[in-house]
Amino acid sequence: MKTKAVLTILILIITFLGYKYNSKSLHNVLLQEKEVSHKINEFKNNIYNIDKETLKLSFFLYNNYDEINMLINKLDKQTNDFHNKALKDYVSKKIESIYHFEILNSPLKNSIFYTLLLNKRATQNIKNRDYLKKLNDTIFDMIVLKSVNDKLILEKFLQDYGYFKNYKSDDKTELLYNAQILGQLNVFQKYYVYYKKYFNAMFENRDILNELSSIYYNINEKLKEKKLSFSTFAILLQIILFIALISLLYFMKKFNNEHKKLQIVSKTDKLTGLLNRDFFDIDKQRLSHPILFLININNFRNFNELYGVETGDHILSEVAKIIKNIKMGYRARYYRLGGDDFGVLLDADNIDKDMIAKKYISEISNKKIEYNDLIFEVSVSIGVSEELPLFSNADIALINAKSDKDLNYYIYNKSYGNSKKTIIHANLKKSNILKETIKNNSIIIYLQPLVDIKTGKIIKYEALSRIKNRDKIDSIYPYLEIAKSSKVYIELSMQIIKKCFDLIVKDDKLNISINLSIQDILSDKINKLIMKFLDNNTKDVGKRITFELLESEMIEDFEFIEEFIMKVKSYGVKIAIDDFGSGYSNFEYLVKLHTDILKIDGSLIKDIYENKNNYFIVKHITKLSKELNIETVAEFVCQEEISKTLKELDIDMMQGYLYGKPFDAINLSKDSLKY
């Protein structure tokens, strides 16, 4: 005890002396650093303000130039503070570009405006209908060109410009009028390219903005030295403190172990004031009959995501209070065991666990939590366990409670605990296989033919993905759910799509149908992959591709999906809707998604020859599709009877075991490509 006190005093003295000695320089460094970061922020802000103002200049027909001049002056002054040539060059180049942009901006705007005004009088001066039409087109092109950078439209504009330039007429009024038009078009034609050049130049070479702090410190040697001396001191101090701490720990070992531990480990959770997990681990061993009630807030993530972390924190601390204040008649201890997991630990034999769990659930959901004028209703699920290990068993019970729609608490019991464990085990195994597959890029692509119902010839193949599980070949479906939850899904999709693309490139006769989910399309990576492939290959490669959209998900970002579809369709790609007649599919989607092909869900097909309802549904889907000019495909055709019935219904294509099982794409031979 004596040694400890001496040691502590020693540390305090060293720290105090060191701090006093260096406090002045520390203070200065901190102050200057603050100033520098402030300067850098100001500088960047100004750059953004200038950008905003230039964009305004470009957008508005006319605008006050004073504001931008003021900002430029400010930028000039700010740049001097950095004493850096590269930065100065960047700024002076930017300013020069702005001036040049301004020089070109006004005549360009005026030329558009005047061409418009002249056009108003066109019919009085010009009789030539061709001329009038050309003039309208040209004006339209000018306006578009001002806002976008489109080579095609520029070419078109220049072509039309030639028309006006070479325009001949016997009528004097016409010639006079054309001269006026030409005067304006000349301006546009002459300056447009420069306008775009300087417009872009205003936003170039911005990398330097990320290096501002290093630029500043490079020139400020004094500051650097101070920083150095401070940091050497800081490191020294840290080493001393570290040694002191180690020795302190050594001496502490002599005392009661558990008692000491508690002094180091902070006892409570800061936010809720409940005991923390470390404490729980110690406490549970002391009790003779411990029972854990693991309470979890339902959909807690939503609170954080929708209302912000502050709100989430408030809800956590309120729920903690509520739990603490519920009287059970037993001695209980309360813990925060995870993000939104609370634990109530009781020490009691033979208690009514159902009653207690129900009471917690009802008491919590009865209380309303107010925050920032909002009222939140919180509900919880509970897992209960008195079997060891307490926490993980209660957790298994909790998972059960979560997945059960009727019951919101579960009490752990060995039998279902085991079954749950096997599922978890199986999932883990699948997840490992999946990881291996992705790592080795060893997804296998199978192909299944689609045949024309009338000729019986193969039209194309649907690409199906398979995973190798030791000696077996598994369908991908059981793995997809796991892939989605473990964030490797996009990687998996990329590999599948790449492999399909490889097949297309290898066999220039292969027509292929590739499955895409909405999630795939929304992924930036996959979107780029597809567009790059379509762009980089020969023109008709798109015509050999069909994308089958899996419609198992609601589409939220319709515009984005539609944009994607329109883009790929411009390459000749066809769009098919998979599993129509199940999930979220409806006819509105069909039209909105610009569908070419519709695959009727297998559940409607498999018993169509005897199930009158299904027959009726398929008949109507087919009829409607014909009217919407959409081709139809029937899946799961595995019996003669089905095929016969389908022929009556005027379906276009069939797919199923009757016409060909899926086979490994490696075995794709020249013969199988004879359509």
Added chain:
Amino acid sequence: MKIFIIITFLLTALSSYDIITPIKTLKINKAKAKLGIDLFFDSSFSKDGKISCASCHQPGYGWADPRKVSAGIYGRKGVIQSPTVLNAVYNFKQMWNGRFKDLYEQINGPTHDSSEMGATNEHIEKIINKEPYKSKFQKIYKKDYNTYKMFQNAIVEFEKFLTTPDSKFDLYLKGKDVLSKDEKRGYELFVKTGCIVCHNGKNVGGNNFSKIGVVNNKKMAFVRDRYSITHKKIDIHVYKVPSLRNIALTSPYFHTGDIKDLKVAIRTMGYMNLGVDLDDKQIELIYKFLLTLTGKSPDIGSLR
């Protein structure tokens, strides 16, 4: 129909506000400005002792030069028309080609130019370190030796005094006066013909560079344009857009001083930069609007 929609769209984009803003008097150091007056009107600073700032920036002609180009020492002719000093403090750059960033730098131009005042810094400092200037400077700047910098400082202070607030149009913007029907229509035309694209801001110009003769290039002398500084092709025939404040007072017009009549200047500008032939009625209206930009002349007497 398409065109109609586009026109409506453009007109909505037109309706931006605060395009021209009123100017105010600047706070100045009276003692310095008073000293500045003496310097401004003193011809002893020039090489031949005959030219002062006021020789080419004449108070009776809107603080500009009524001649086509100014005459400097020994009767040497200048190459470009002398612009007004009025409200020059509000210009974003100085000189027709904007080669000086502020009034301080601007003073270097005419004082040192061999065909204007032809003076050196030593020459100027010699004078201001003799009486009567010596004590006047020391009273203000409190230094043993008076420098060229102080000379600049005093003149700039005086130039800051040379602003013309409370023009009819400014008063109208502040809601303190009304425009006549013709003046209003003139302003409308000023906007709709596109003059305002370049002539805007507190100085109704003087805040951007522009090419003269974008649509129709009249034969004009293109001396000392932006190109002579930047040597970029795009800067050929590019000048600082001049302020239109007090434009009625500062004939002749353009950098060449070619045109004496303001109405002809309006017609020429429309033809050269917008490609329109404005008719007499339109010119008359724009002219009337420009007259409202003439402000209250600064009263030097109030400084003395």
